[in-house]
Amino acid sequence: MRISPQERFEAKRKVLGPNECWPWLGGRSGQYGKFWDGKQNEGAHRFAFFLANGYLPKGCVMHACNNPLCTAPHHLIDGDIRRNTIQAVQDGLIATKIPIAQVPAIRAMSRAGARVKDLAEMFGVSAAHMSRVVRGLRWGHVADYSNIAIAA
Ligand SMILES: [Zn+2]
DSSP states (O other): OOOOHHHHHHTTBOOOOTTSOOBBOSOEETTEEEEEOSSSEEEHHHHHHHHHHSSOOSSOEEETTOOTTBOOGGGEEEHHHHHHHHHHHHTTOOOOOOOGGGHHHHHHHHHTTOOHHHHHHHHTSOHHHHHHHHHTSSSTTOOTTTTSOOOO
């Protein structure tokens, strides 16, 4: 029986609580985790992002937790979205909304002590909008991964 890349991946990361980092236990390349996806070596955090979101950003996948070995989906940020949002603001376009998939990572950064003002700047939206995202008034239905089963 063939084992899927996802199964191999899950065997190499430690799934912890909804507010914790999920450390990569497999091989490394520099400070990042490394994973053979069947075609190429991919960053473990990038593969984790792909599993959670169904796509891979062209640019980087960033860590909300500053922990390069973390593969927790709620700590991973699409760097393209951040850059595109900032670019739109610089181009004088209306500040775009924050993509729903990024809300858990933003809330994680907030819980870790990031200020609303800094998060707003990072994603190129108003502080008022970011404040609503952080406090859950927008996308209050986002699961925040708190209902994910925790591995024994
Ligand atoms: Zn983390």
